Amino acid sequence: MDYEIVIGLEVHCQLLTETKIFCGCSTNFGNLPNQNTCPVCTGMPGALPVLNRKVVDFAIRAGLATDCSIVRENVFARKNYFYPDLPKGYQISQFELPICVGGYLDIEVEDEKKRIGITRIHMEEDAGKLVHPEYEHGVSFVDYNRACVPLIEIVSDPDMRSSAEAVAYLKNMRDIMVYLEVCDGNMEEGSFRCDANISLRRWGAPELGIRAELKNMNSFRNVQRAIDYEVERQSDILDNGGVVVQETRLWNVDRGISMSMRGKEEAHDYRYFPDPDLLPVVIDDFWVDEVRRNQPELPLAKRQRFVVDYGILLTDAEVLTSDRNLADYFEAVVKIFPRPKAIANWIMVELLKFLNDDKIAITQCSITPQGLAELLKLIDKGTISGKIGKQVFAQMYSAADNDPELIVTTKGLAQMSDAGELTGMIDEILAANADKVKEYQDGKSKMFGFFVGQVMKRSKGQANPQMVNELIKERIG
Amino acid sequence: MELYNYSLENLGELLDKGEISAVELTRSVLERISAVDDTIGSYLTVDAEGALIQAESADVRRRKRDNVTPLTGIPVGLKDLISTAGLQTTCASKILAGYRPEYDATVVSRLRSAGAVITGKLNMDEFAMGSSTENSAFQKTCNPWALDRVPGGSSGGSTAAVAAATAIATLGSDTGGSIRQPASFCGVVGMKPTYGRVSRYGLIAFASSLDQIGPVTLTVADAALLLGVIAGHDACDSTSVDLPVADYYKRLKNDIRGLKIGLPQEYFGAGLDSEVEVLVRSACGQLAAAGALVNEAISLPHTDYAVACYYLLATAEASSNLARYDGVKYGFRAENTDGLLDMYRQTRAQGFGDEVKRRIMLGTYALSSGYYDAYYRKAQQVRTLITRDFEKVFADCDVIVAPVCPTPAFAFGEKVDDPLAMYLSDILTIPVNLAGLPAISVPCGFTKSGLPVGLQIIARPFAEETLLNVAWQYEQLGGWSRRRPEIKKKAV
Ligand SMILES: [Zn+2]
Numbered sequence: 023m024d025y026e027i028v029i030g031l032e033v034h035c036q037l038l039t040e041t042k043i044f045c046g047c048s049t050n051f052g053n054l055p056n057q058n059t060c061p062v063c064t065g066m067p068g069a070l071p072v073l074n075r076k077v078v079d080f081a082i083r084a085g086l087a088t089d090c091s092i093v094r095e096n097v098f099a100r101k102n103y104f105y106p107d108l109p110k111g112y113q114i115s116q117f118e119l120p121i122c123v124g125g126y127l128d129i130e131v132e133d134e135k136k137r138i139g140i141t142r143i144h145m146e147e148d149a150g151k152l153v154h155p156e157y158e159h160g161v162s163f164v165d166y167n168r169a170c171v172p173l174i175e176i177v178s179d180p181d182m183r184s185s186a187e188a189v190a191y192l193k194n195m196r197d198i199m200v201y202l203e204v205c206d207g208n209m210e211e212g213s214f215r216c217d218a219n220i221s222l223r224r225w226g227a228p229e230l231g232i233r234a235e236l237k238n239m240n241s242f243r244n245v246q247r248a249i250d251y252e253v254e255r256q257s258d259i260l261d262n263g264g265v266v267v268q269e270t271r272l273w274n275v276d277r278g279i280s281m282s283m284r285g286k287e288e289a290h291d292y293r294y295f296p297d298p299d300l301l302p303v304v305i306d307d308f309w310v311d312e313v314r315r316n317q318p319e320l321p322l323a324k325r326q327r328f329v330v331d332y333g334i335l336l337t338d339a340e341v342l343t344s345d346r347n348l349a350d351y352f353e354a355v356v357k358i359f360p361r362p363k364a365i366a367n368w369i370m371v372e373l374l375k376f377l378n379d380d381k382i383a384i385t386q387c388s389i390t391p392q393g394l395a396e397l398l399k400l401i402d403k404g405t406i407s408g409k410i411g412k413q414v415f416a417q418m419y420s421a422a423d424n425d426p427e428l429i430v431t432t433k434g435l436a437q438m439s440d441a442g443e444l445t446g447m448i449d450e451i452l453a454a455n456a457d458k459v460k461e462y463q464d465g466k467s468k469m470f471g472f473f474v475g476q477v478m479k480r481s482k483g484q485a486n487p488q489m490v491n492e493l494i495k496e497r498i499g
Numbered sequence: 500m501e502l503y504n505y506s507l508e509n510l511g512e513l514l515d516k517g518e519i520s521a522v523e524l525t526r527s528v529l530e531r532i533s534a535v536d537d538t539i540g541s542y543l544t545v546d547a548e549g550a551l552i553q554a555e556s557a558d559v560r561r562r563k564r565d566n567v568t569p570l571t572g573i574p575v576g577l578k579d580l581i582s583t584a585g586l587q588t589t590c591a592s593k594i595l596a597g598y599r600p601e602y603d604a605t606v607v608s609r610l611r612s613a614g615a616v617i618t619g620k621l622n623m624d625e626f627a628m629g630s631s632t633e634n635s636a637f638q639k640t641c642n643p644w645a646l647d648r649v650p651g652g653s654s655g656g657s658t659a660a661v662a663a664a665t666a667i668a669t670l671g672s673d674t675g676g677s678i679r680q681p682a683s684f685c686g687v688v689g690m691k692p693t694y695g696r697v698s699r700y701g702l703i704a705f706a707s708s709l710d711q712i713g714p715v716t717l718t719v720a721d722a723a724l725l726l727g728v729i730a731g732h733d734a735c736d737s738t739s740v741d742l743p744v745a746d747y748y749k750r751l752k753n754d755i756r757g758l759k760i761g762l763p764q765e766y767f768g769a770g771l772d773s774e775v776e777v778l779v780r781s782a783c784g785q786l787a788a789a790g791a792l793v794n795e796a797i798s799l800p801h802t803d804y805a806v807a808c809y810y811l812l813a814t815a816e817a818s819s820n821l822a823r824y825d826g827v828k829y830g831f832r833a834e835n836t837d838g839l840l841d842m843y844r845q846t847r848a849q850g851f852g853d854e855v856k857r858r859i860m861l862g863t864y865a866l867s868s869g870y871y872d873a874y875y876r877k878a879q880q881v882r883t884l885i886t887r888d889f890e891k892v893f894a895d896c897d898v899i900v901a902p903v904c905p906t907p908a909f910a911f912g913e914k915v916d917d918p919l920a921m922y923l924s925d926i927l928t929i930p931v932n933l934a935g936l937p938a939i940s941v942p943c944g945f946t947k948s949g950l951p952v953g954l955q956i957i958a959r960p961f962a963e964e965t966l967l968n969v970a971w972q973y974e975q976l977g978g979w980s981r982r983r984p985e986i987k988k989k990a991v
Contacts, residue, residue: 061602065823067595068582068604068701070736100819102866104843111822164827293866295875298708298816300737 025222025260027253028230029188030180033195034173035205036148036213037080043147043172044071044114051211055153055165063170065109070299073098077172078121078303080204081145082313084174085122087198087320088140092310096121096303098145101292106164107150115175117294120144121305127178127198129190138191139179146173174204180219180230185249189242192216197321201346209240216245220252222260231256232266236280238273248273248280255280324349332362338370348384354391359398368398372412376419389415393424400426407487410435439486441493444477447485448493451476459498470494502527503664504983507721510667511569514561521561521572524667525554525616528574532618532665535986540640541660543579544587545619550574553616560614569724569748571614576666578657579620580627581712582701583607586617590703591635592625594850595830604701605736606670606712606729613728618666621656625852626821627677627705629653630924633915634854642684643984644951648908651681657715658685663986668725669715674705675809676903676928678713679940683903683953686942686982688970689715690722693961694935695740697726698733704820706813707738709932718980719941719971723747726963745964751971756790758969761797761896766927772906775952778944779902782954785976786900786969797896799888804881805930806922811865811878812933818862824850857918886934889957898969899957902927903940907950927955937963941970942979951979 042049045062061069078096085092099117122143129136150169154162176195182188196214199205207214221233236252239245251273256266270289271280319327321343328339328349343349348369355365373394377387397418401411405427414426414435423429430436438444451473452459462469477490502510502524513519529547536542557572559565577583580590582600584607589595603611610617624634632640632655640655642648643663650659654671658681661669671678673691682689690713697712704710714725727748732741762783767776787793826832826846833845851859865874892899904924914921931938937960940953954973958966974980 061600064828066582066600066602066829067588067590067598067703067823068580068600068699069602070700070738072735072737102819102822104822104825106825106827106839109823109828111825112819291868293819293863293868293871295815295819295866295871298706298738299704 023257024224025257026225026227027183028180028221028223028233029182029185029249030219031178031182031188031191032217032219033176033178033192034215035084035176035199037077037172037174038203038206039074039076039080039172041074042170043074043077043145044170047170049171053167055163056167058167059169063109064166065111071114071297073300073303074172077145078305078309079313080172080202081121081143081174082305082310083202083317084176084199084204085125085143086310086314086317087202088122088125088127088143088176090122090125090140090143092305093119093121093123094305095119096305098297098300098303099294100297101294103290103292105149106162107152107169109150109166109169113147113149114297114300115146116144127191127194129187129194131184131186131190136181136187138181138187141177141179143174143176146175147171148173180221185246185253188218188249189246192242192245197344197346201320201324202318209242212240215240218245218249218252220249220256221266222253222256232268234266234268235270236273237270237283238275240275244273244275247278251278251280321346332356332366334362334366338366341370341374342366345384351384351387351391355395355398358392358395359402361398361402364398364402365394368394368415372415388422389418390424393418393426396424397426400430404437404439404486406430406435406437407483409483410437435484437486438481438484439489441489444485444489444493447477447480448473448490448497451480452494452497462498473498501531501664503531503667505667506717506981507569507573507668507724508718510573511724514572515567517561521554521557521616522551524572525550525574525618528618528664528666531663535663535988536665538641538646538986538988539643539659539663539665540638541621541656541663541665542576542619543589543591543622543635543637543656546586546617549586550616550618553611557614557616566614568613568728570610570728572616574616574618574667575610575725576618576621576657576660576669577607578623578654578669578671580623580672580703580705581607581670582703583617583620586620588620588703589637590626591623591637592851592855593636593831594824594846598830600701602701605698605733607701609729615728621654621660621666621669623656624653625855626703626817627653627672627674627710628817628854628858630676630680630921631909631911631914632656632681633911634852636852639911642908643986644686644949645908646987648910648950649684651684651904651908653677653681654689654715655681658682658687658689661685661687661715661717662984664983668717668721670712670725670729671715672702672705672710672712673928673932674709674711674813675932676925678715679928679938679953679955680904680925682715682940683955684908684951686945686951686953686979686984687715687717688719688722688939688941688974688980689713689953690726690939690966691931691937692726692730692963693740693937694932695738696937696961696963697729698731698736698739700733700735704816706816707820708816709809709813711932719939719967719974720748720751722939723751723967723971726967730963740961742961747964747967750964750968753968754790755786755969755972758791759895759897760786760791760793760969761892761899762793762795763797763799763802763892763899763901765799765802766901770905770923770926771902774946775902775904775906778952779900779954782943782973782977783900786973789972789976793900794896797892797899799885799892799930801881801884801888802930805885805933806926808878808881808885809925809929809933810861810922811874812882814858814862815865815875816862818859818866821851821855821859826850854918882933885930889930889934889936893959897958897965901955901957903953903955904928907946907952931957936960937966939966939970941974941977942982943973943977944979
C-alpha cells in the first residue's frame with residue numbers, strides 16, 4: 023500500500039468499585055431500571071457530587087501499571103452537552119489536569135516487540151442508558167443505573183500502524199486492567215470499550231493525515247474489521263484524489279461497514295471548565311506509595327514467578343497467566359496439592375479442552391480447585407491410574423461432582439495394585455499366548471505391549487500399569 | 500404586641516417560659532400572612548398545614564424538654580431555591596413549576612432537627628438572577644416600607660417577609676449580594692456567611708463557587724441564633740469546610756474597643772447616593788466613638804473589575820448549572836414538539852425568563868472554545884487579585900465597613916429594562932462573594948423619604964464571630980433594627 027496507517031485508541035474502562043464515583047449508589051449490573059439511583063446521580067436540582075476516593079486509587083493503579091506519571095493536583099472539569107442519558111447536562115470528567123500522563127504499553131505482533139505511548143488517563147462518570155421499548159413507537163425511557171458509574175479513559179499516542187497492533191494493544195490493556203482488578207474487561211456488556219482514531223499518510227510524510235474516529239466496536243474482532251474497513255475506505259478516497267473528511271463514524275456490526283455519525287462542523291464545543299462543586303484532589307507520595315504497595319501482580323511478573331517458583335515451562339506459564347482467573351485457579355490447586363507440574367499438565371491438557379469445547383470461562387467451571395486436587399491425589403497415591411483419572415475427571419466435570427473418591431468407589435474404578443492378583447492374571451495370559459511369548463523372546467520386542475494390553479483388558483483398565491510392566495518383565499525377561 | 504412582631508430571640512424566651520406555644524405563634528404568623536401577604540407577595544407557597552403539624556411537635560418537644568434549641572417552634576420561611584422534600588420548590592421559574600424535591604436540603608434537615616417550623620417558600624428573582632425580585636416568573640414582591648418600590652433581590656421575598664413579619668426569620672442565598680442588598684432595602688439584618696460555612700447541598704445552584712445560604716432576621720442576635728443552627732461541615736458538600744462552629748450568640752457582646760475598622764475608598768466613590776453615604780459615615784462615627792479604631796483610607800484597588808469578573812464567572816457556571824432543566828426528568832416540558840432537539844429548544848425557550856436566558860447565553864459564550872482564555876480564565880485571574888486585595892487589607896484591619904448598595908430601594912420598572920444599571924446595583928456586594936468572605940447588612944437609618952439603608956460589615960474568612968459581634972455592637976449604638984413598617988393594605 024502507498025500509505026502508512028496511523029492509529030490511536032481511546033479505551034474506556036468501567037471501574038470495579040462497589041459504589042458510584044460521586045454518590046453512594048451501587049454499581050451492581052442488572053438491577054431494575056433506576057433502582058441504583060439517588061438525587062446526585064439523577065442530577066436533581068441542588069444535589070452535589072462527592073468524590074469516591076477508591077476511584078482515584080484505581081486510576082493510580084492503572085497509571086502505575088502503564089508507567090505513567092501521576093499528576094499531583096487533579097481537577098475535575100465539566101464537559102457540557104445535552105442528551106437525555108446525561109442527567110445534569112454535563113459530564114464530570116477531567117480536562118486540563120488528568121490523573122496520569124506520559125506512560126506506555128509494550129505489545130508484540132508476529133514476534134516483533136513495540137512500545138505504544140500512553141498520552142493520558144483520566145477519571146470520569148458514565149452516562150445512563152436510553153431504552154427504546156418495542157411496544158411503543160416514538161417513546162424512550164432512561165435508565166440512570168449506569169449514570170455516575172466510574173470510568174477511566176486511557177488515551178494512547180497515535181503509535182499503532184496496523185489493525186493487528188491495535189488489537190494486540192487492546193488485548194494487552196484489557197489483560198492488565200483485569201489483572202489489576204480495575205475492570206472486568208467485558209466488551210459485550212460495554213465495561214471495556216474502545217474508540218479508534220485512524221488516518222493515513224504517504225510513507226515518509228511528516229504530518230498526520232485527516233483522521234476519522236470510529237465508535238461502537240464491541241469485540242476485538244470488530245475492532246480489527248472496523249479498522250481494516252476504514253483503512254480501505256480512506257485509501258480508496260486518497261487513491262482517487264479525494265480528501266478524507268474529519269468525522270465520527272459508527273461501526274455497524276451486522277453490515278460490516280461504518281457510517282458517518284457526525285462531521286467536524288457538527289462536533290460539540292464541550293465548553294470544559296473546572297467543576298466548582300469539587301475541590302482539586304491533591305495526590306501526595308504517601309497516597310501513590312500506598313497504591314503501589316497494594317498493586318496486584320501483573321501478567322508478566324506472574325509468568326516469571328510461575329516459571330521460577332513452580333518450575334513449569336515458560337509456554338505453560340504463558341497459557342496459565344493469559345487469564346487472571348486461570349492463574350488463580352492453578353495456584354489454588356497448587357496450594358492444596360503441591361505438584362505444580364502435574365497440575366499445570368492437567369489444566370493445559372484436560373481442563374482447557376473441556377472449557378474450550380463448551381466455550382466457557384474458568385470461573386464457570388464445575389470442577390473446583392479442591393476437586394481437581396483430590397483427583398490428582400488419588401492418581402498420585404496409585405488409587406487410580408492416569409487413564410482412569412481422565413474418566414473420573416469427565417464425570418466430575420459433567421456432573422459437577424467434586425468428590426472423586428466417591429466416584430471411584432461407587433464405580434469400582436480403584437486400581438488393581440495387588441501383586442498376587444496381578445501375577446495370577448499375567449501368568450494365565452502368558453500361558454494362553456505361549457507362541458507370542460516365544461516371538462517376544464526371539465526379539466520381537468513390540469510384543470511386550472500386547473501382553474500389557476491383554477492385562478489391562480482383562481482388568482477393565484484397572485490394573486496398575488507400572489506394576490503390570492514390572493511383573494511381565496520379571497516373567498519373560 | 501402581636502406575636503409575629505417579636506424577634507426570634509424574644510420568642511425563644513417566651514416559648515421557654517411556657518408563656519406562649521409554638522402553635523399559637525405559628526397561627527399568629529399564618530394569620531399575618533393572610534392579612535398582608537396579598538399586598539406584599541413574599542410567599543410563593545405557604546404550607547399552613549405542615550407548619551401547624553411541625554408546631555405541635557415543637558410544643559411536644561418543649562414540654563418533654565427533648566432536645567430544645569432556640570429555633571424549636573420558631574416559624575421560618577425559605578427562599579424558593581432551597582429544596583424541601585415534598586414541598587414545591589420552583590426557583591421562581593416556570594421551568595420548575597410543580598417540581599417537588601424528593602429530598603431536603605442540608606439546611607432544611609438542620610432546621611427540622613432543631614425543631615423549626617417551616618412556613619413556606621419565598622419569592623425571589625428567577626434562579627436568583629436579579630436585584631429586585633422583578634424577575635420572578637410568578638409574582639411581584641413589594642417593599643414593605645414603600646409598596647411602589649422593589650424589595651431588592653434576589654432574596655426579596657426573604658427580606659420582605661421578615662420586614663412585614665410574615666415570618667420570624669428566613670433563609671436567603673447570596674451569590675453577588677442577594678441577601679445583603681434586599682436586607683438593606685427592607686431594613687432587616689441579612690448575612691452572607693463565608694463560602695463553605697453553610698452546606699449548599701440542596702440549594703439549587705446559580706453559581707456554585709459563589710452561592711451561599713444565610714440568615715435574614717429582625718436583629719443581629721436572631722441572625723447569630725439561626726446561623727448557629729445551619730452552619731457547619733456537611734459530608735454531602737465537598738466545598739463545605741470542616742471547621743468548628745463557635746457559639747455566635749454567646750460572643751455577641753464582646754468588647755469592640757481597639758477593634759480596627761477599615762473604610763475602603765473605592766466603596767465611597769461616584770454613584771453613591773449622598774443620603775446613603777451620610778448614614779454609613781455616621782454609623783462609622785458611632786463605632787469610633789465606642790472605641791473602635793477607624794481607618795478611612797484603606798484601598799481595594801481591583802474593585803472596579805469586580806462586576807465584569809463576576810458576570811463572566813457567575814454566568815459561566817450558571818450556563819452549565821442550568822443545563823439540567825431540559826424537560827426530560829422534572830418540571831416543565833413544552834408540548835407539541837418535534838423530536839428531541841425541538842423539545843429541548845421549546846422547553847428552555849418557554850420555561851426560562853429573559854434574564855435567565857441572557858445569563859445562559861453570556862456564560863455559554865464565555866466558555867466557548869476560542870474565548871475561554873480571554874474571558875473565563877482571565878476572570879479567574881482577576882478573582883485572585885480581588886481576593887488578594889482583601890487579604891492585604893485584613894492584615895491591618897479586623898473588619899471592613901461600607902455601604903451595601905449605592906442607593907436605597909428603587910421603584911418598580913426603574914432598572915428592569917437596563918440590565919447594566921441593575922448589575923451595578925451589586926457593585927459593593929459582589930467583591931465579597933468573589934473573595935468568599937462573610938459579610939452582613941445591618942440597618943443604619945432611613946432616608947428622608949423613609950427608605951431603610953443598610954450598613955455592610957465584612958470580616959476575614961470564617962470570622963463570623965467577629966462579624967456578628969461588631970454588627971451587634973453597632974445595632975445597640977444605632978438602634979435601627981426592630982422597626983416595623985406600617986403596611987397599608989391594598990384595596991381589594
Ligand atoms: Zn446515586
